[in-house]
Amino acid sequence: xxxxxxxxxLSLLTLLFALWNGCLTLFHGWTAFWWLxxxxxFLLIVGIAELIGKRIPPLYAPLYRxxxxxxxxxLLFLAWELLVRGGxxxxxxxxxxxxxxxxxxxxxxxxxxxxxxxxxxxxxLLLGAAWGNxxxxxxxxxAESHLYAxxxxxxxxxxxxxxxxxxxxxxxxxxxxxRTMIDATxxxxxxxxxxxxxxxxxxxxxxxxxEGPKIAVVAISVFFxxxxxxxxxxxxxxxVYLEAGxxxxxxxxxxxxxxxxxxxxxxVFAGLRIALGTALIVIIAVEFVRAKTxxxxxxxxxWEILSPEKMYAGLVVVMVLGVLLTAGxxxxxxxxxxxxxx
Amino acid sequence: MEHTxxxxxxxxxxxxxxxxxxxxxxxxxxxxxxxxVQEGEFLCIVGPSGCGKSSFLRILAGLLPASSGTIEIQxxxxxxxxxxxxxxxxxxxxxxxxxxxxxxxxxxxxxxxKAERLTIAQSWIERVGLSKFIHAYPHQLSGGMKQRVGIxxxxxxxxxxxxxDEPLGALDAQTRTLLQEEILRIWxxxxxxxxxxxxxxxxxxxxxxxxxxxxxxxxxxxxVFPIPLPRPRDLKVMATAEFGELTYTIWEALRGEVLKAMKxxxxx
Ligand SMILES: Nc1ncnc2c1ncn2[C@@H]1O[C@H](COP(=O)(O)OP(=O)(O)OP(=O)(O)O)[C@@H](O)[C@H]1O
Ligand SMILES: [Mg+2]
Numbered sequence: 001x002x003x004x005x006x007x008x009x010l011s012l013l014t015l016l017f018a019l020w021n022g023c024l025t026l027f028h029g030w031t032a033f034w035w036l037x038x039x040x041x042f043l044l045i046v047g048i049a050e051l052i053g054k055r056i057p058p059l060y061a062p063l064y065r066x067x068x069x070x071x072x073x074x075l076l077f078l079a080w081e082l083l084v085r086g087g088x089x090x091x092x093x094x095x096x097x098x099x100x101x102x103x104x105x106x107x108x109x110x111x112x113x114x115x116x117x118x119x120x121x122x123x124x125l126l127l128g129a130a131w132g133n134x135x136x137x138x139x140x141x142x143a144e145s146h147l148y149a150x151x152x153x154x155x156x157x158x159x160x161x162x163x164x165x166x167x168x169x170x171x172x173x174x175x176x177x178x179r180t181m182i183d184a185t186x187x188x189x190x191x192x193x194x195x196x197x198x199x200x201x202x203x204x205x206x207x208x209x210x211e212g213p214k215i216a217v218v219a220i221s222v223f224f225x226x227x228x229x230x231x232x233x234x235x236x237x238x239x240v241y242l243e244a245g246x247x248x249x250x251x252x253x254x255x256x257x258x259x260x261x262x263x264x265x266x267x268v269f270a271g272l273r274i275a276l277g278t279a280l281i282v283i284i285a286v287e288f289v290r291a292k293t294x295x296x297x298x299x300x301x302x303w304e305i306l307s308p309e310k311m312y313a314g315l316v317v318v319m320v321l322g323v324l325l326t327a328g329x330x331x332x333x334x335x336x337x338x339x340x341x342x
Numbered sequence: 343m344e345h346t347x348x349x350x351x352x353x354x355x356x357x358x359x360x361x362x363x364x365x366x367x368x369x370x371x372x373x374x375x376x377x378x379v380q381e382g383e384f385l386c387i388v389g390p391s392g393c394g395k396s397s398f399l400r401i402l403a404g405l406l407p408a409s410s411g412t413i414e415i416q417x418x419x420x421x422x423x424x425x426x427x428x429x430x431x432x433x434x435x436x437x438x439x440x441x442x443x444x445x446x447x448x449x450x451x452x453x454x455x456k457a458e459r460l461t462i463a464q465s466w467i468e469r470v471g472l473s474k475f476i477h478a479y480p481h482q483l484s485g486g487m488k489q490r491v492g493i494x495x496x497x498x499x500x501x502x503x504x505x506x507d508e509p510l511g512a513l514d515a516q517t518r519t520l521l522q523e524e525i526l527r528i529w530x531x532x533x534x535x536x537x538x539x540x541x542x543x544x545x546x547x548x549x550x551x552x553x554x555x556x557x558x559x560x561x562x563x564x565x566v567f568p569i570p571l572p573r574p575r576d577l578k579v580m581a582t583a584e585f586g587e588l589t590y591t592i593w594e595a596l597r598g599e600v601l602k603a604m605k606x607x608x609x610x
Contacts, residue, residue, distance in 0.1 A: 249448060250447075
């Protein structure tokens with residue numbers, strides 16, 4: 001056995017792959033055995049990728065890995081597309097990726113006359129209005145945008161929840177008395193599914209169908225997560241850093257600013273990351289239930305009118321939103337903590 | 343005046359004991375430990391692992407309350423100077439500050455103006471050989487380099503008493519020797535009061551005016567060895583017969599304690 005990856009084995013596997021898929025197609029085996037077909041295909045592809053990986057010079061190894069992680073989902077989409085076209089999967093439940101992309105394009109470019117909304121607020125008009133300095137038009141266009149509605153709820157709720165969360169978490173981390181007093185209560189709220197308080201929020205706010213209750217649920221979900229993480233971050237700072245701080249003359253606010261705050265930041269940011277994900281979950285769920293705008297509403301609306309490819313398009317938008325928001329937070333993190341190992 | 347300051351030791355620790363109790367468990371770290379350190383003396387403490395050396399330094403620094411006993415430290419003439427600065431065994435260099443910010447930290451806390459602070463910090467960074475890393479963050483440094491930052495931070499804050507807890511423990515033999523020379527040189531310049539904990543008997547004899555030997559578990563004072571080697575010293579002194587004799591005598595006394603400490607560990 002040499003570790004270099006045997007070229008003969010590689011050709012053999014590739015041949016097997018072609019034969020297997022060829023036979024299944026030829027004998028119409030896909031309908032009955034599609035899961036077996038895909039399973040074997042997957043194993044063969046893993047084997048082939050492994051063998052190729054061993055022959056890749058180290059210089060190109062990162063490129064190879066990146067192309068692996070990009071091409072796998074593409075293959076998955078391809079399999080999906082083929083399975084639907086071949087009549088194995090029902091297009092009513094799993095519309096083929098090509099039609100999802102089409103639906104997404106339609107959602108982005110078309111203004112829905114019936115509900116007077118659009119997904120992105122018609123960016124081509126938006127840019128023109130912003131360029132032409134017509135704030136009224138910009139406002140109107142943003143108001144019709146589902147994405148903007150969801151984003152605003154997430155941002156405002158996140159900010160309103162995270163700010164007091166960090167403050168309370170810091171106080172709890174620093175003071176054992178306050179921590180002991182509040183910790184049990186907080187933990188009890190922590191396990192409560194936050195969506196469950198939405199009806200109460202609708203009761204409390206004067207306009208139960210307005211933005212208030214939605215933002216409040218997001219804020220409350222974020223608040224508990226951030227509070228607990230911040231508290232843990234402060235509490236678990238290496239005691240020797242506090243000792244060093246005190247020994248070199250820091251106390252009170254300066255000890256907090258120079259030692260406790262930066263010492264807790266990594267865990268605080270871990271909490272913010274989780275909270276951001278949760279905020280997204282909560283807002284989509286709320287929009288399913290009670291909203292006239294928002295990406296969650298849109299997805300649910302297309303379920304009601306039985307347009308599966310547009311439902312999937314909604315999911316894609318939510319996924320992209322999640323990825324972008326997380327990446328944005330990561331950037332903020334790197335900017336706030338340049339001292340962390342990259 | 344000279345006379346009165348002689349009469350009062352810089353540090354007088356009397357009958358210090360320290361018991362750690364978390365829940366049911368009680369660990370007696372120090373028992374009836376007494377020690378006097380004169381102004382301008384370089385005192386070394388040697389003892390087996392776990393005998394309470396670090397705890398004693400923390401008590402001296404006021405970071406840990408003693409369970410019983412008293413500490414008296416004579417303040418210096420300049421009230422702006424800190425009483426003690428500690429070099430921690432665990433480095434305790436702040437990961438979120440650059441080397442320069444770390445070294446200047448004590449001065450910053452004391453309110454020394456920025457320009458002056460930077461100049462002082464910079465010169466100490468040069469002396470410990472880290473000029474190239476002045477703007478680096480600790481995660482970019484090796485363990486030994488971090489400890490040099492810790493040493494520079496303590497020296498830069500110019501305390502009445504320097505407390506050093508195995509400052510060279512993590513270094514390779516060559517860097518260690520270089521820094522021992524540097525510490526000797528710096529000390530000869532200023533003659534600061536130093537309490538220096540080390541595992542190495544050679545290091546203790548090379549640097550110290552006296553070497554205090556501690557017993558294992560609980561830590562008490564077992565013996566004190568004056569080191570009559572002439573000052574100013576340098577590494578050459580290690581080649582003398584007197585140096586060899588002193589190290590050997592101390593090792594003889596320490597061996598029993600180390601064996602005892604190892605047996606104690608084996609039992610638990
Ligand atoms: N915060 C603490 N809580 C409980 N026990 C402690 C604590 N700090 C130290 N101890 C115990 O006190 C004893 C002395 O510890 P200390 O760190 O002072 O030893 P040391 O002489 O510095 O050892 P080493 O040479 O290994 O650094 C040990 O048995 C240790 O387990
Ligand atoms: Mg120690």
